[in-house]
Amino acid sequence: MGPVRTPPPAVLGAVEAAAMGLGEGSLAPRVSCLLPTGPGARFLQLPRGVVDSRAGQAAASKRDLEGWSEALTAAVTALRAGGLVAVPTDTLYGVACSACCSAALGAVYSLKGRSQTKPLAVCLGGVADIYKYCQVRVPRELLEDLLPGPVTLVMERSRELNKDLNPFTPLVGIRIPDHAFMRDLAQAFSGPLALTSANISSQPSSLNVKEFQDLWPQLSLVIDGGPIGDVKSPECRLGSTVVDLSVPGKYRIIRPGCALTQTAAILQKKYRLVPSEEPCS
Structure with missing residues (x-):
């Protein structure tokens, strides 16, 4: 599958306007929010023809742009209502929810049968957003060299994050997937998204929507972006490389993931960070 790129600003503007119409009160509830109930997930397929006309590539059809806008609007609406949304990323299919909605966070753990002591990552729309939710102790250029990309950067969290998100640790993992839909979704949502596989x-990670069909009944929406990577390759199911950058001058690999070699090279050779075997925090 070829890359799916960002539509023109007018489309994103329309999505943001539609989403904001839901009301500011539903944007960032920290303790409680209503979880949608119903017979199961709605499915929307991302159009394959959307490209970024600003990059000088062929313009997508009006129908494709409308399909992209529809998927974004539906996802933002479901997330702000406290729903769980399955999304494609640059590594695997994930489940996203509002990081500000404590009920949705609990629903993610229930959905996956996940231990309450295992943290959820936070997905943001751009590097500039990291400074609101984290205490950054590395150069901005380092962040920009690794993100967007298949890397989760672990840093000390700020007070802006919901206290019910990973309450057992002062750290948080940040993801900015190198996937146009996920970046658009995070920007249109205008807040932190909790993200997990x-x-x-x-169980094995998912590279297409059918591989997690046992989760469908508990999801509000499934965004089908087509297959991710090679389903026959074990390396494609490794997920992002997780790196602890919470201590100045050091880094620790928490999970090797799919981008270990290039990530370590950037951290050591370009930024002279020292690898650590011990927890950085």
Whole structure:
């Protein structure tokens, strides 16, 4: 599958306007929010023809742009209502929810059968957003060299994050997937998204929507972006490389993931960070 790129600003503007119409009161509830109930997930397929006309590539059809806008609007609406949304990323299929909605966070753990002591990552729309939710102790250029990309950067969290998100640790993992839909979704949502893989805990990760069909009944929406990577390759199911950057001058690999070699090279050779075997925090 070829890359799916960002539609023109007018489309994103329309999505943001529609989403904001839901009301500010539903944007960032920290303790409680209503979880949608119903017979199961709605499915929307991302159009394959959307490209970024600003990059000088062929313009997508009006129908494709409308399909992209529809998927974004539906996802933002479901997330702000406290729903769980399955999404494609640059590594695996994931399940996203509002990081500000404590009920939705609990629903993610229940969905996956996940231990309450295992943290959820936070997905943001751009590097600039990291400074609101984290205490950054590395150069901005380092963040921009690794993100967007298949890397989760672990840093000390700020007070802006919901206290019910990973309450057992002062750290948080940040993801900015190199996937146009996920970046658009995070920007249109205008808040932190909790993100985890779309699978039952201890089960293999998912590279297409059929592989997590046992989760469908508990999801509000499934965004089908087509297959991710090579389903026959074990390396494609490793997920993002997780790196602890919470201590100045050091880094620790928490999970090797799919981008270990290039990530370590950037951290050591370009930024002279020292690898650590011990927890950085």
